[in-house]
Every structure is written in structure tokens, then in C-alpha cells.
Amino acid sequence: xxxxxxxxxxxxxxxxxxxxxxxxxxxxxxxxxxxxxxxxxxxxxxxxxxxxxxxxxxxxxxxxxxxxxxxxxxxxxxxxxxxxxxxxxxxxxxxxxxxxxxxxxxxxxxxxxxxxxxxxxxxxxxxxxxxxxxxxxxxxxxxxxxxxxxxxxxxxxxxxxxxxxxxxxxx
Ligand SMILES: [Zn+2]
Ligand SMILES: [Zn+2]
Numbered sequence: 001x002x003x004x005x006x007x008x009x010x011x012x013x014x015x016x017x018x019x020x021x022x023x024x025x026x027x028x029x030x031x032x033x034x035x036x037x038x039x040x041x042x043x044x045x046x047x048x049x050x051x052x053x054x055x056x057x058x059x060x061x062x063x064x065x066x067x068x069x070x071x072x073x074x075x076x077x078x079x080x081x082x083x084x085x086x087x088x089x090x091x092x093x094x095x096x097x098x099x100x101x102x103x104x105x106x107x108x109x110x111x112x113x114x115x116x117x118x119x120x121x122x123x124x125x126x127x128x129x130x131x132x133x134x135x136x137x138x139x140x141x142x143x144x145x146x147x148x149x150x151x152x153x154x155x156x157x158x159x160x161x162x163x164x165x166x167x168x169x170x171x
């Protein structure tokens with residue numbers, strides 16, 4: 001039996017439950033100990049070309065290989081199974097033309113959930129609300145999750161958490 005806790009590097013960042021890869025790596029790069037600021041530089045440091053930039057735009061065709069996940073795991077210290085959990089399950093088609101959001105979920109825990117990008121996801125089952133992909137105040141598109149630093153619309157500044165009242169019910 002392994003008794004010692006795994007040693008994590010100083011830049012180790014625990015993924016949230018159901019977090020999307022795009023949101024996770026945005027947070028990862030904004031850490032103070034991190035010197036890389038773009039998906040491509042991190043991707044190159046892991047030796048996986050530009051794959052990460054693609055994943056952060058929810059483009060999973062082709063899917064991450066075991067080798068790519070292992071290379072990223074080695075670089076950032078997060079276990080392969082946790083990296084896999086940031087990606088869609090095999091065979092799940094993704095929405096990548098827009099970023100979708102349940103603002104009530106966001107208010108409860110401010111991060112982007114991977115399942116919001118599944119084509120099969122019509123709404124938030126927990127809150128029975130349709131997902132939104134544009135700012136209700138100014139119609140600007142919700143940015144890709146790796147850009148969610150402030151958690152607000154990049155044009156008018158409306159907070160994602162305030163967008164809840166504009167979400168429509170779904171049944
Ligand atoms: Zn919700
Ligand atoms: Zn706006």
C-alpha cells in the first residue's frame with residue numbers, strides 16, 4: 001500500500017468537479033507561479049504540438065490520445081484520469097461555435113462545466129433552465145471559458161451571475 005501522499009509540483013491545481021478543460025487551463029495559466037500565458041506555449045512545453053489550443057476551443061476531433069494526456073500530466077502534475085474528466089466522454093459531440101452557460105450554476109460555483117458544451121445538453125437539468133450563449137444585456141457572445149477571468153461580459157461587463165434572471169425555463 002502506498003502510504004505517502006503524492007507529491008504535487010508548486011503549480012499543481014486541482015480541477016473542479018465537472019470543470020471543462022478550457023476553463024481549467026485558463027485558471028492554470030493565470031496562477032502566479034506559471035510563466036506561460038498561451039495555450040500554445042503550454043502545449044509545446046508538454047510536447048504535444050498545438051493540441052491544447054484545439055481542446056480549449058472544444059475541438060476534440062481527433063480526441064486526446066493517451067500519450068498526449070500522459071505528457072500533459074507529467075508537465076502539470078495532474079493525474080491522467082483527472083485530465084480525461086475535463087474532456088467530453090468518448091462519442092459525445094460538442095458545441096464549439098458558442099460557449100454555453102447556466103448562470104445559476106455559475107453563481108453557486110464559478111466555473112464552466114464541460115457538459116454545457118455537449119450537443120445533447122439542452123439545458124441545466126438541476127435548475128430546469130435553458131443555457132445561454134450570449135450576454136442578455138448587449139448580445140455579445142459568451143467568451144471561451146479560458147478567458148473567464150472576471151466572470152463577466154467582455155463588452156458591457158454584466159456579471160455572469162447576474163444573467164440568471166434572463167434564462168428561460170425549459171421542460
Ligand atoms: Zn444550473
Ligand atoms: Zn454584455
